Amino acid sequence: MREVKEQGSGGGAHGTPAQPDTSHGDQGPILSLRNATKAFGAVHALEDVSLDLRGGEVHALVGENGAGKSTLVKIIGGVHQPDRGTLTIGGRDVVLAGPGDARDAGVAIIYQEPTLFPDLSVAENVFIGRQPVHGGRRIDHGAMQSRARALFESLGVHVDPDRVARGLSIAEQQIVEIAKALSLDAKVVVMDEPTAALSAHEVARLFGVVDSLREHGAAVVFISHRLEEVFAVSQRVTVLRDGRLVLSQELKGLTAGDLVRAMVGRDLAERQHQHHDRGELVLRVEQLARAGTFEDISFAVHAGEIVALAGLVGAGRSEVARAVFGIDPFDSGAVHVAERPIRRNSPAAAMAAGVAFVPEDRRQQGLVMDMSIAQNVALASLHRLSHFGLIMGSAELRFASEWGERLQLKYGRLSNPVTSLSGGNQQKVVLAKWLSRTPSLMIVDEPTRGIDVATKAEVHRILVELAHSGVAVLVISSELPEVLALADRILVMREGRIVAEVAREDASEEKIITAATGQAEVPAAVEAGSA
Amino acid sequence: MSGAADMAPASDLASRRRLVDFVLRARTFGIVAVLALLVLVATLIQARFLDKANVSFILSQASLYALVAIGEAMVIITRNVDLSVGSVCGISAYLSAHLFAQHPGIAIPLVFLAGLVIGLISGVLTGAIVAICRVPSLVVTLAMLYAIRGIDTVIVGPGQVLASTEPTAFLNIPTAAVLGVPDVAIVVTVLVAIAAYYMHSFRSGRDLYAIGSDPQAARLAGIPIAKRVFTAFVISGACAGLAGALWASEYATIDSTAANGLELQIVAAVVIGGVAIFGGSGSVVGAALGALLLQAINSALNVTGVLPTTWTEGITGFLMLVAITMDRGIQLRVSTALRRRRVRLGA
Numbered sequence: 001m002r003e004v005k006e007q008g009s010g011g012g013a014h015g016t017p018a019q020p021d022t023s024h025g026d027q028g029p030i031l032s033l034r035n036a037t038k039a040f041g042a043v044h045a046l047e048d049v050s051l052d053l054r055g056g057e058v059h060a061l062v063g064e065n066g067a068g069k070s071t072l073v074k075i076i077g078g079v080h081q082p083d084r085g086t087l088t089i090g091g092r093d094v095v096l097a098g099p100g101d102a103r104d105a106g107v108a109i110i111y112q113e114p115t116l117f118p119d120l121s122v123a124e125n126v127f128i129g130r131q132p133v134h135g136g137r138r139i140d141h142g143a144m145q146s147r148a149r150a151l152f153e154s155l156g157v158h159v160d161p162d163r164v165a166r167g168l169s170i171a172e173q174q175i176v177e178i179a180k181a182l183s184l185d186a187k188v189v190v191m192d193e194p195t196a197a198l199s200a201h202e203v204a205r206l207f208g209v210v211d212s213l214r215e216h217g218a219a220v221v222f223i224s225h226r227l228e229e230v231f232a233v234s235q236r237v238t239v240l241r242d243g244r245l246v247l248s249q250e251l252k253g254l255t256a257g258d259l260v261r262a263m264v265g266r267d268l269a270e271r272q273h274q275h276h277d278r279g280e281l282v283l284r285v286e287q288l289a290r291a292g293t294f295e296d297i298s299f300a301v302h303a304g305e306i307v308a309l310a311g312l313v314g315a316g317r318s319e320v321a322r323a324v325f326g327i328d329p330f331d332s333g334a335v336h337v338a339e340r341p342i343r344r345n346s347p348a349a350a351m352a353a354g355v356a357f358v359p360e361d362r363r364q365q366g367l368v369m370d371m372s373i374a375q376n377v378a379l380a381s382l383h384r385l386s387h388f389g390l391i392m393g394s395a396e397l398r399f400a401s402e403w404g405e406r407l408q409l410k411y412g413r414l415s416n417p418v419t420s421l422s423g424g425n426q427q428k429v430v431l432a433k434w435l436s437r438t439p440s441l442m443i444v445d446e447p448t449r450g451i452d453v454a455t456k457a458e459v460h461r462i463l464v465e466l467a468h469s470g471v472a473v474l475v476i477s478s479e480l481p482e483v484l485a486l487a488d489r490i491l492v493m494r495e496g497r498i499v500a501e502v503a504r505e506d507a508s509e510e511k512i513i514t515a516a517t518g519q520a521e522v523p524a525a526v527e528a529g530s531a
Numbered sequence: 532m533s534g535a536a537d538m539a540p541a542s543d544l545a546s547r548r549r550l551v552d553f554v555l556r557a558r559t560f561g562i563v564a565v566l567a568l569l570v571l572v573a574t575l576i577q578a579r580f581l582d583k584a585n586v587s588f589i590l591s592q593a594s595l596y597a598l599v600a601i602g603e604a605m606v607i608i609t610r611n612v613d614l615s616v617g618s619v620c621g622i623s624a625y626l627s628a629h630l631f632a633q634h635p636g637i638a639i640p641l642v643f644l645a646g647l648v649i650g651l652i653s654g655v656l657t658g659a660i661v662a663i664c665r666v667p668s669l670v671v672t673l674a675m676l677y678a679i680r681g682i683d684t685v686i687v688g689p690g691q692v693l694a695s696t697e698p699t700a701f702l703n704i705p706t707a708a709v710l711g712v713p714d715v716a717i718v719v720t721v722l723v724a725i726a727a728y729y730m731h732s733f734r735s736g737r738d739l740y741a742i743g744s745d746p747q748a749a750r751l752a753g754i755p756i757a758k759r760v761f762t763a764f765v766i767s768g769a770c771a772g773l774a775g776a777l778w779a780s781e782y783a784t785i786d787s788t789a790a791n792g793l794e795l796q797i798v799a800a801v802v803i804g805g806v807a808i809f810g811g812s813g814s815v816v817g818a819a820l821g822a823l824l825l826q827a828i829n830s831a832l833n834v835t836g837v838l839p840t841t842w843t844e845g846i847t848g849f850l851m852l853v854a855i856t857m858d859r860g861i862q863l864r865v866s867t868a869l870r871r872r873r874v875r876l877g878a
Contacts, residue, residue, distance in 0.1 A: 079751065100753025115748035117741045119811035128741050128752050131734055139732045 030219045036085030045071040049245045053219035060234035061223045068243040077109040078102030108186035112193045114173035116165040123148035123161035151179040190221040225312045227256045264509040279303025282472035288333035294496040301472040308487035309476045316496040317476045325357040326350045356434035360445040366430040374400035374414040403432040424455025445476045480509045562820045573831035580834045591705045594719040596822035598774045602767030604818035610743040610810030611668035615675035616771040617793035622683040623649040623775025624789045628692040643776045650772015658764030662757040687787035694783035704780040726815040743810020803854045
């Protein structure tokens with residue numbers, strides 16, 4: 001099967017016949033990454049990871065959130081360049097300066113978040129930069145349409161190639177991305193959580209596509225949190241943890257339990273939180289639902305209690321939190337704070353009721369990056385720092401330095417821009433901004449993402465102290481050690497529903513992962529794998 | 532709820548597609564309709580509006596604006612903006628017309644070539660700063676607007692190019708016509724057609740839309756963003772430079788204020804013509820029609836005398852508001868109409 005006739009396959013297209021060719025009994029890898037290391041600032045996203053991708057094989061990549069999977073994918077896709085390490089594709093050492101290089105070398109990536117052009121037609125999205133041409137350089141629109149249509153037919157789906165991409169559902173966007181990868185006739189196809197937004201039926205279709213890619217000799221990388229899917233389609237598995245490779249071998253003989261242990265197996269962070277009595281009811285959420293996002297969400301948070309929302313990315317945790325705070329709308333249900341209902345879709349009403357919200361993306365939503373440290377700290381308390389509408393700069397500084405001290409903020413000058421702080425200290429500024437309002441309920445979304453270990457512990461300490469002082473705390477975190485270290489109770493979400501509630505005493509990483517990935521029991525999944 | 536098998540029936544599918552097609556065409560059709568309405572009303576009030584001379588005047592004026600709008604539309608489609616076109620047009624008008632005084636008897640095509648080269652130089656400079664140094668185009672071209680106008684003012688000083696130094700053949704260019712259609716209009720129509728064809732049928736042209744539609748996705752798709760954006764600015768500069776020479780032939784007397792404020796009129800024409808200000812959609816043809824519409828309004832006010840011509844700016848602003856409100860409405864409606872249809876795998 002050597003389909004090298006397509007244009008655009010540049011560089012290493014030759015030399016790697018997909019079918020076993022055999023001068024050495026085992027066929028060499030199509031793509032080989034050696035000792036790749038990548039750091040973002042002080043955070044090591046990937047350390048010394050090596051990976052071989054062989055033709056005709058599906059290679060599963062698993063690991064907890066933040067284990068380095070996405071960084072690895074972006075290195076293979078030419079988006080990031082590794083700090084150290086080499087990449088060999090089709091037997092040649094290559095340096096991928098950009099995504100275009102990766103594409104030309106025969107690598108297709110289906111990113112977790114689809115990257116379509118909303119204003120262009122579906123067909124054009126599939127073929128952008130590689131549109132079929134006739135008579136030299138003119139685009140053959142007819143051929144583009146019919147080839148796109150043929151691709152969708154081969155996928156067994158009905159997407160109109162003529163329509164614009166704007167308004168496609170996530171599943172549809174995912175399908176367009178898959179069609180794009182197929183149209184490349186890529187030798188390496190990476191699917192970064194392709195199933196997250198698909199229904200069971202659609203997943204089955206996708207597996208058919210994966211199988212046919214494999215039969216045609218492509219090397220497929222399959223990333224999924226659902227271990228039963230991993231066992232259903234893959235032959236080989238690599239487990240990453242904290243940016244390091246912990247396991248890379250044939251899947252045969254492994255159990256789901258083995259994988260979970262490999263993903264988790266680190267020393268649990270020290271449990272900092274001593275249990276103490278619950279105070280009165282602060283937050284009560286009743287039957288909250290929003291079509292297509294979450295449904296039947298009911299839970300309560302008491303004063304002095306830290307409740308964690310755990311689950312996979314896309315399970316709907318942040319969406320629930322945003323709905324509770326009134327940033328996003330919800331269709332039905334109610335939110336009560338201190339037994340009083342608060343108006344939906346109004347952050348102002350939530351704030352007035354004593355709710356504070358520290359968003360996931362502090363750069364975009366939590367801080368005003370152009371303002372100084374002091375201005376950011378004071379931002380939510382301006383009514384207390386102003387006289388007749390004029391903000392008193394000196395009051396602002398005094399206020400900020402007080403809070404800086406309490407949170408052990410490390411800064412040069414309070415008048416410096418907030419961008420001069422490290423990620424961890426920026427997070428403290430966001431916390432200070434809300435703490436200064438003395439909230440009765442604090443919602444914190446991913447409080448320690450991208451923060452170094454030392455500051456992380458301090459942020460944990462702040463949250464625990466906050467609970468001790470009688471504040472109700474709702475934490476959303478993708479890091480299980482963090483959840484286990486902080487929470488009195490853990491609510492596990494999967495696909496928009498709360499599927500489990502685990503008390504602190506019974507909590508373990510295995511238990512939460514099992515609930516979050518929807519496996520009834522570990523042994524059951526092993527059976528699925530061997531089938 | 533998951534309803535895996537509920538596939539949209541074929542007829543439903545076809546009707547939705549027709550809807551989208553209709554809506555997208557309606558945008559261009561809308562400008563034509565407004566134009567037609569304007570012509571009708573203006574003619575009813577004052578038949579002189581459709582006089583050969585007046586039509587010819589509108590077309591030749593509109594041609595100049597449409598020429599600049601070609602380049603501006605290409606730049607805006609990439610989610611950038613070129614505010615330097617007025618100054619480029621102005622300095623090109625002066626320098627090219629001044630050639631007649633410096634080199635009496637110089638061939639007219641050479642004068643236009645000079646205008647083009649002046650525009651190209653400015654376009655290369657602006658494009659390089661925007662695309663390579665990655666400075667927002669709004670700021671860069673605003674700086675260029677002042678810088679070039681400043682240079683213009685210094686060079687020209689209090690002086691001006693006088694019509695008497697320019698050959699009659701040059702001054703007759705705007706009025707030269709074939710069968711009542713100004714030559715200039717024919718040339719610009721051909722240029723618009725070439726640009727539209729390029730934007731529609733060449734990969735690099737499609738890339739401009741992709742970049743404006745989602746720059747991040749364009750990066751992941753391996754589109755050479757810097758190169759494409761640079762090219763768009765060079766073309767915009769070239770159009771403005773060429774328009775400068777045309778400006779000189781039309782207005783004859785050129786001082787340092789020539790084409791002052793042109794850039795905003797051009798941006799207005801482009802937006803009224805249906806090019807989204809944040810890029811990704813619209814067409815060169817629409818932009819050219821937008822330029823024509825603005826000139827027609829101007830002339831209608833002049834000829835009919837219903838409203839003083841001082842109303843031109845107000846009407847332009849009102850039209851822009853209508854255009855952008857309509858675009859937003861259409862976009863929302865298309866999205867919701869399309870969202871109702873869900874792809875389902877299998878059947």
